Amino acid sequence: MIKVQTEDFNQQVQYDRLRQASHTGAVVTFTGLVRDINQGEKISALTLEHYPAMTEKALADIVEQAKLRWSIINATVIHRVGELQLLDQIVFVGVASLHRGDAFAACEFIMDYLKTQAPFWKKETNSVGESYWVDARESDQTALSKWDIV
């Protein structure tokens, strides 16, 4: 399941959907949250812009890439857009597999790929009310190298 939405999501609902298929032995979930601090700056809010016609397609493509590499029984990606508050959930990636190795690798791969390929952009507001676009982190590019992409 792939979703881009403004609403929050529920961990238990997503987890329950992932674990239910026959043969499932391992479920790995990742959740990204709005940190209260980023690169040393205190944050008060976050806005997520996206490219609506492309985002769900980009996420679906990433999940397809993961399915070519690992044995996946079930996968979910949910990404929120719009205005978010501190500690809000931003993104959920969950993968169900027969064995844990596939679930861990596929979940991390999807996140690494999403971070550099899916058209979302963060704008932060700091504690004195200034807004600015978040810079891409070089570490997100280097994270891709473990999957032999870039």
Next chain:
Amino acid sequence: MIKVQTEDFNQQVQYDRLRQASHTGAVVTFTGLVRDINQGEKISALTLEHYPAMTEKALADIVEQAKLRWSIINATVIHRVGELQLLDQIVFVGVASLHRGDAFAACEFIMDYLKTQAPFWKKETNSVGESYWVDARESDQTALSKWDIV
């Protein structure tokens, strides 16, 4: 939090506890389930034996090892023992970190280590009522090599 228990556990409760600390940007969870099939054999039930005086200590040691290697804000390990049914939850590992790389690595490390170092043993009952101890999987030993242990 480290727990060895016969009771089931709730994903949402564990996740909510992990996500609440300041600075948390990433939560990774792993859940291991009783598969309905193992090494080609249809399973009807599973019993988990353990070494009660040692299990919580062994799990706490593994979490400490992970904390030496990665930046971890919060970590939880819950392992069930006793009689389990098909699709039941067996083990939960959750890690909260500032960044996703640490959370993924620490969570997988804890599971890989647990699989080879924590004193739990599985006894399966197959669909015709035969019980037998589960053999250790060689792939669990080789999984350790990515952490430069063994």
Next chain:
Amino acid sequence: MIKVLFFAQLRDQLGVSELSVSSDENPNVQVLLNNLKNKDEQWEKLLSRATLMVAVNQTISNKTATLSSGDEVAFFPPVTGG
């Protein structure tokens, strides 16, 4: 015609979110980029960045991609979701 979109800080800096260009004059992404850069110095600078990303018909692409009428081309800075 080809629909051209700009996102995030690139859109803010250019002051434009969307425009249409002739497909005859823009046979591929590189030519389209060159034509856009000719608008003025600000466009030249912003569209020359090595980190500029491009998507053609909602798929990440590159400058060699050919274009035809009805295509949608998006330019944007490095993504920062997740």
Next chain:
Amino acid sequence: MIKVLFFAQLRDQLGVSELSVSSDENPNVQVLLNNLKNKDEQWEKLLSRATLMVAVNQTISNKTATLSSGDEVAFFPPVTGG
């Protein structure tokens, strides 16, 4: 005295879950193992497996570990939890 424990299929096969041995006669794990193996052929065979694991005072250990009175030594097959 030293408390010796056996778990899982090793316990089932030996038919014993726990026993006590003298600390004087078992100064380290290797000597303890040798003494246990002397019981009979079945013990010799089961305790000679390369995959046998040992914990001393609830910590994974090895055959060179020294022992003293009050210690708890556990022998078990490869673990299969998780």
